[in-house]
Amino acid sequence: MLVVLVLLATVLMRVAIITAVVYLLLPLGPTCPHCGAEMAAIRNRFFDRLLPALQRRWCVECGWNGIVRRVRPAPTRRTARRPLIPS
Ligand SMILES: [Zn+2]
Incomplete structure (x- = not known):
């Protein structure tokens, strides 16, 4: 059993x-x-739900098509600017 x-x-x-x-x-x-x-x-609804990290794309210029890694947009986080307080 251990071998299995x-x-x-x-x-x-x-x-x-x-x-x-x-x-x-x-x-x-x-x-x-x-x-x-x-x-x-x-x-492709099925592909998007099955593998959300991948995406199928097609190049209009050269005709290449294939699967690429999806790039998630960077979160736009507003950072509150802290006033510089001299210590
Ligand atoms: Zn291309």
Whole structure:
């Protein structure tokens, strides 16, 4: 039984490592990896719900299409400016 658990753990670790490597190899953001132009997002309700970290995009300039990592916009947090008080 212990052998089965060890083998199952190694298989799961392999799957996790391959998933992480594939995710890191995907291009990042809305710019085309070939020509650098801004790509159009292709909406797919099922894909967006299943894998929200990924997005399918199509380049209007060169015709490349594929899956890219989605870039979340930076939170626009207003920082209150503290008055400088000399100590
Ligand atoms: Zn392109």
